[in-house]
Amino acid sequence: MDPKQQQIFEKTLSPGISPEKLDAALAALNGENEHNKGSAGFISEKQARAYLGGISRTNLWRWSKTGLKSYSVNRRKLYKTTDLDSFVEAHAGRQT
Numbered sequence: 001m002d003p004k005q006q007q008i009f010e011k012t013l014s015p016g017i018s019p020e021k022l023d024a025a026l027a028a029l030n031g032e033n034e035h036n037k038g039s040a041g042f043i044s045e046k047q048a049r050a051y052l053g054g055i056s057r058t059n060l061w062r063w064s065k066t067g068l069k070s071y072s073v074n075r076r077k078l079y080k081t082t083d084l085d086s087f088v089e090a091h092a093g094r095q096t
Contacts, residue, residue, distance in 0.1 A: 041081065041082070042071065042078040042079065044078065044079075045060065045076075045077050047079075051081060052084060052088070063087065063091075064077075067087065067090075068083065068084070068087045
């Protein structure tokens, strides 16, 4: 992890998420093909959890109940990365 990534890691993620876990999540996201994302930029629940640093399903559900936008398509919850980024920025530094 380069120094800039380390600085972002320390400022934005909770102490329970290790740099290794973050690297694994980033690698999974970077290895993703564009066709895995919906045509409108939607990602699955699993991809959203990885995008958010490997958070649990429970935390993602709690965040959805406190304002994180999700979209139901054929009984599947989908997320937009722009919505995830906005939610994290709005709630940075708060404990949930």
